[in-house]
Amino acid sequence: MNYPVGLAPDWVAVADFNGDGIADLAVADKATGTVSILLGYGDGSFQPAVNHAVAGGPVISLAVADFNGDGTPDVAAVITYACSVAILLGDGKGGFQSGMDAAEFSIAPFPLSAAVGDFNRDGKPDLAVVAEYGVTVLTNVTQ
16 A cells, blocks of 8 residues: 655654554655655555654654653754754654644754664663764753
8 A cells, every 4th residue: 555645755754653552753854845745544554644754854764752751752853954853743643743833953964864872871862863964962852
C-alpha cells in the first residue's frame, strides 16, 4: 500500500506516537519542509498522513526520543537550509504542536542526519547531528 507524504519523502522513523502499542511512522519531506505522521492500525496499514510544517526549509532527517521527559515520543527534525534542528513535542495522542512553534537549535552548517543517545550520562536523551563539517552535540535539548 502506498501513502502520500509530500513531494520528496527522504527519511522515516518509527515510534508509538499515540500510546496504543502500535508502531506509527514519521516521514521527513525535503521538498515541502514537513514532517508527516502516519498512525498505524496494527495490521500493517496506516491512517492518512497528518503534515506538520517546520520553519526554515527542507527536513532531511529525523530522530525520535522523549526529549521533554513527559513519557511520549517527540521528533527531532534536521533542517538543512536553516542549519538547525527543530524539536516537535508529541502530545501522546499522535499529535504534535505546530512545527512552526517547535523549539529550534542552531547546528553546524549543512546538517545531514541525527542520532539520539545519552552522551552526558544524565539519564536524558541528547542529540548528535552530523553535518558536512562536523558533529554538533545537543544535551538536554528541551530542558
